[in-house]
Amino acid sequence: MERLEELLEHIAARVNVNLGHMGINVVPILKNAIPRERHLLFYAFYALTNDHPVSFRFINSSLGGTYFLGRTLVENSVLYKSDIRGDELKRKGDVVEFGGIKTRLFNDEVIRILNSYLVKTLVHNHSKNPEIPEIFKILNTVAMHYSNIHGTTTESVFLGPFATVDFAYIHNCVVGEFAYVQADGVSRQVIEPGRVWVRHKGVFEFNYLFPRDVLRKYVSMDENGTLSGEFFEHTSRREQDFVPLYSAVWPEPFEGKGRDSYVSPYSVLKGDCVIGDNALVAQRVHIENSVMGKGSNAQENCHISNSIYDGFDITAHGAKVINTHLAKNVFVGFNAFLNGRKPEHITVGRNSIVMPHTIIDSDEPIAIPDNSLVWGLITRQTDLSTQCLDLDDMARADHLALGSMTFTGNGKAFVDAFKVRIEHILEANGAYYDGTKGTRGHAQQIQDACYNILQPFQSGPERGMYPRMTIGE
Amino acid sequence: MERLEELLEHIAARVNVNLGHMGINVVPILKNAIPRERHLLFYAFYALTNDHPVSFRFINSSLGGTYFLGRTLVENSVLYKSDIRGDELKRKGDVVEFGGIKTRLFNDEVIRILNSYLVKTLVHNHSKNPEIPEIFKILNTVAMHYSNIHGTTTESVFLGPFATVDFAYIHNCVVGEFAYVQADGVSRQVIEPGRVWVRHKGVFEFNYLFPRDVLRKYVSMDENGTLSGEFFEHTSRREQDFVPLYSAVWPEPFEGKGRDSYVSPYSVLKGDCVIGDNALVAQRVHIENSVMGKGSNAQENCHISNSIYDGFDITAHGAKVINTHLAKNVFVGFNAFLNGRKPEHITVGRNSIVMPHTIIDSDEPIAIPDNSLVWGLITRQTDLSTQCLDLDDMARADHLALGSMTFTGNGKAFVDAFKVRIEHILEANGAYYDGTKGTRGHAQQIQDACYNILQPFQSGPERGMYPRMTIGE
Numbered sequence: 001m002e003r004l005e006e007l008l009e010h011i012a013a014r015v016n017v018n019l020g021h022m023g024i025n026v027v028p029i030l031k032n033a034i035p036r037e038r039h040l041l042f043y044a045f046y047a048l049t050n051d052h053p054v055s056f057r058f059i060n061s062s063l064g065g066t067y068f069l070g071r072t073l074v075e076n077s078v079l080y081k082s083d084i085r086g087d088e089l090k091r092k093g094d095v096v097e098f099g100g101i102k103t104r105l106f107n108d109e110v111i112r113i114l115n116s117y118l119v120k121t122l123v124h125n126h127s128k129n130p131e132i133p134e135i136f137k138i139l140n141t142v143a144m145h146y147s148n149i150h151g152t153t154t155e156s157v158f159l160g161p162f163a164t165v166d167f168a169y170i171h172n173c174v175v176g177e178f179a180y181v182q183a184d185g186v187s188r189q190v191i192e193p194g195r196v197w198v199r200h201k202g203v204f205e206f207n208y209l210f211p212r213d214v215l216r217k218y219v220s221m222d223e224n225g226t227l228s229g230e231f232f233e234h235t236s237r238r239e240q241d242f243v244p245l246y247s248a249v250w251p252e253p254f255e256g257k258g259r260d261s262y263v264s265p266y267s268v269l270k271g272d273c274v275i276g277d278n279a280l281v282a283q284r285v286h287i288e289n290s291v292m293g294k295g296s297n298a299q300e301n302c303h304i305s306n307s308i309y310d311g312f313d314i315t316a317h318g319a320k321v322i323n324t325h326l327a328k329n330v331f332v333g334f335n336a337f338l339n340g341r342k343p344e345h346i347t348v349g350r351n352s353i354v355m356p357h358t359i360i361d362s363d364e365p366i367a368i369p370d371n372s373l374v375w376g377l378i379t380r381q382t383d384l385s386t387q388c389l390d391l392d393d394m395a396r397a398d399h400l401a402l403g404s405m406t407f408t409g410n411g412k413a414f415v416d417a418f419k420v421r422i423e424h425i426l427e428a429n430g431a432y433y434d435g436t437k438g439t440r441g442h443a444q445q446i447q448d449a450c451y452n453i454l455q456p457f458q459s460g461p462e463r464g465m466y467p468r469m470t471i472g473e
Numbered sequence: 474m475e476r477l478e479e480l481l482e483h484i485a486a487r488v489n490v491n492l493g494h495m496g497i498n499v500v501p502i503l504k505n506a507i508p509r510e511r512h513l514l515f516y517a518f519y520a521l522t523n524d525h526p527v528s529f530r531f532i533n534s535s536l537g538g539t540y541f542l543g544r545t546l547v548e549n550s551v552l553y554k555s556d557i558r559g560d561e562l563k564r565k566g567d568v569v570e571f572g573g574i575k576t577r578l579f580n581d582e583v584i585r586i587l588n589s590y591l592v593k594t595l596v597h598n599h600s601k602n603p604e605i606p607e608i609f610k611i612l613n614t615v616a617m618h619y620s621n622i623h624g625t626t627t628e629s630v631f632l633g634p635f636a637t638v639d640f641a642y643i644h645n646c647v648v649g650e651f652a653y654v655q656a657d658g659v660s661r662q663v664i665e666p667g668r669v670w671v672r673h674k675g676v677f678e679f680n681y682l683f684p685r686d687v688l689r690k691y692v693s694m695d696e697n698g699t700l701s702g703e704f705f706e707h708t709s710r711r712e713q714d715f716v717p718l719y720s721a722v723w724p725e726p727f728e729g730k731g732r733d734s735y736v737s738p739y740s741v742l743k744g745d746c747v748i749g750d751n752a753l754v755a756q757r758v759h760i761e762n763s764v765m766g767k768g769s770n771a772q773e774n775c776h777i778s779n780s781i782y783d784g785f786d787i788t789a790h791g792a793k794v795i796n797t798h799l800a801k802n803v804f805v806g807f808n809a810f811l812n813g814r815k816p817e818h819i820t821v822g823r824n825s826i827v828m829p830h831t832i833i834d835s836d837e838p839i840a841i842p843d844n845s846l847v848w849g850l851i852t853r854q855t856d857l858s859t860q861c862l863d864l865d866d867m868a869r870a871d872h873l874a875l876g877s878m879t880f881t882g883n884g885k886a887f888v889d890a891f892k893v894r895i896e897h898i899l900e901a902n903g904a905y906y907d908g909t910k911g912t913r914g915h916a917q918q919i920q921d922a923c924y925n926i927l928q929p930f931q932s933g934p935e936r937g938m939y940p941r942m943t944i945g946e
Contacts, residue, residue, distance in 0.1 A: 043925075048930060048931070049930075050930055050931070054940045247721060248720060249516065249721065249722055249926060448931040450930075455925050457923075458522075458922070459522070460921075461523075470943040471940055471942050
């Protein structure tokens with residue numbers, strides 16, 4: 001494994017050179033977080049469809065357990081059980097607008113991962129970086145378990161476990177565990193653990209901070225990259241269920257799903273599950289005894305159990321929904337944790353938005369009204385007085401300070417941004433598919449995917465490394 | 474499947490342009506031999522090891538069910554359930570000798586397959602072509618079921634089913650079903666079905682011709698490429714046994730094999746099988762209730778049932794051995810068919826050579842003495858009077874005419890060529906491995922292989938085609 005060791009040292013050096021002054025040292029993390037043999041144990045795989053531009057190129061990398069779809073370049077990187085989804089990248093000729101100025105793409109966008117170490121990380125959507133809209137760049141980045149890099153350029157960034165960077169552009173930053181950042185240009189900053197920060201410069205800014213001691217109960221990481229806390233236990237308990245899927249060339253498809261819906265062969269569906277028409281269940285999703293109504297979706301790393309989705313409900317990457325009833329058109333953001341104790345213990349009303357990184361974890365039933373925005377830590381129904389707002393009230397706000405949340409700026413722009421995005425997600429996932437070409441989305445486009453399996457060298461100095469590859473076009 | 478249809482038409486045109494005047498028309502064959510859906514049904518796969526130079530590059534090709542190991546380029550070709558084994562190619566710096574003149578390779582040799590259609594074809598060893606020893610070229614070639622292209626440049630060649638071209642250089646030829654050609658430079662010739670022809674210009678020439686009507690019982694192909702006959706029935710009966718292997722990412726390994734032996738996870742071992750030390754069982758081999766003694770091997774597409782190999786016995790690609798006892802150091806050549814009726818019905822003595830494409834198929838027991846050369850069609854023990862010679866007698870011969878066999882030239886050179894080759898095969902397969910590096914062979918080198926799975930597009934115009942790929946180096 002000499003080559004893999006060298007590569008890990010190389011990445012550690014690149015990251016430490018850039019982040020060392022911010023108090024981060026990734027050497028022990030890269031040394032200890034993943035036992036070396038595990039890089040060998042899991043194969044990399046990719047989907048081939050007629051709808052996605054195929055193109056991967058892996059040079060001097062280790063890719064154990066990682067899934068690829070669409071245009072990607074990986075060099076000098078270690079990816080471990082990550083998802084690199086290039087199915088919403090910008091295309092050549094697309095016009096993008098930054099600060100009112102329009103520019104046309106001269107090439108298809110590509111996700112370019114260089115000198116980076118991603119563990120169980122989701123990479124999706126397209127980059128919001130005005131510097132070069134053709135490249136979704138992940139450079140000198142260490143991203144820990146269940147972090148999300150969503151449409152965000154990261155240059156010299158450390159993401160703690162369950163952290164999310166979303167529609168952003170981040171340079172030389174440390175993003176603490178379970179922090180959520182959606183901000184246009186962040187540089188040389190430490191984003192503390194459990195901070196939820198949404199900023200559109202000159203338009204609005206939303207801030208919430210989880211109490212540090214409470215957060216520790218859910219997620220914690222030591223200096224060797226070892227995780228503890230409820231989130232980690234929750235996901236670990238489900239891991240074994242995935243093993244049989246990864247042992248078969250063609251895992252058994254889920255029977256009886258709705259028309260034009262898609263259930264990834266790499267998702268687990270246990271007990272009584274109903275998957276409605278146009279629904280999408282992505283890979284690495286775990287669903288148990290639940291109903292996904294028409295047009296609903298569960299993105300990568302979601303866990304849903306004993307829950308009912310009435311329809312057109314979104315569970316963004318990494319969200320966990322337990323004993324919960326979602327009325328129609330509910331959005332549950334990244335890595336949110338809705339942990340009901342018994343069926344329908346948590347209910348979320350129509351058109352509500354559960355913000356990314358929201359924790360609802362209560363011994364008493366929690367009912368979120370229709371048309372709400374809800375955020376932060378909710379352990380009692382009365383918490384809603386400081387953690388929940390009617391969306392219309394939010395849209396009228398220009399300054400708010402509620403509990404640990406502050407908001408300044410244009411409330412309507414903030415709410416509209418969410419609404420536009422929710423519509424985009426439903427459209428992109430094919431929730432509105434009616435048989436016409438224009439309404440096709442991921443659920444329909446991935447129907448004919450076949451899965452390809454790539455292994456690392458099993459012996460010699462290249463052990464755990466993948467040979468040079470180019471795949472599509 | 475527009476692209477696949479276009480490709481098949483392209484190949485048919487290239488082959489017909491060159492072979493049409495010899496009475497061959499591959500259009501109906503390429504149209505009908507393999508139902509289109511089958512090109513989709515089976516994945517291509519390749520082995521990755523620390524010992525073999527990895528390098529495949531597939532451009533505009535369909536590769537269903539084909540296996541790759543080592544350096545290969547495939548362009549504008551359709552390969553179906555074929556084996557492209559580049560593990561005995563010449564290496565950069567190797568010195569090769571042609572007609573007493575030595576030359577050094579400026580590059581690693583590569584198998585280059587262009588404008589060709591190979592069905593269940595084995596491609597192995599290195600090219601004997603003096604024109605460019607760095608390229609093992611297969612150009613404008615159609616090779617039908619269970620044909621072998623062994624160290625042979627083929628330019629505009631049609632190989633019928635179960636035909637073998639071996640250590641040759643063949644240009645503009647039609648090689649009939651079950652014909653075996655080992656000849657240095659053959660051009661614009663039709664080699665009739667069932668001809669066994671070994672020629673070293675100016676040194677020796679061996680010729681045998683199977684009776685046409687008898688041959689038809691074993692193998693026959695109509696103008697649409699549809700096969701019939703005992704060989705085909707024999708292999709077809711075993712096909713289902715392979716299905717479970719190809720459904721698992723890591724097929725169950727065979728337990729209890731001898732030390733430093735290798736049993737491909739893509740071989741079938743049924744009933745009581747014993748695999749001795751240093752033995753090698755290649756992929757697509759089917760063995761039932763048999764003993765493979767120390768250092769023995771069974772190459773691709775071999776079937777062995779109810780048989781005993783005492784040790785250091787070779788079953789070359791495609792040979793079938795049933796109810797047979799091989800004493801030590803027996804060589805059974807390509808596609809030979811030893812079909813005993815009950816255990817030990819056929820016995821072959823020590824150091825004997827069963828020539829490629831020999832058929833021993835008798836209702837009475839057949840005993841081949843030690844140190845024999847045996848060839849052609851043997852249906853009774855008395856046939857041995859015209860089909861079998863002591864190797865020492867053969868070595869003394871300079872002219873022979875026995876039954877349908879003729880031999881002219883240097884008998885010793887002929888026998889020595891076989892003996893050298895047999896030694897090479899045992900060495901190359903690791904039969905003599907004693908723990909030292911110099912004695913390692915395929916059985917040891919492939920121990921740590923992992924298998925990688927590549928699928929074609931499942932829908933759209935590219936259906937059945939593979940994306941562009943480069944893999945190693």
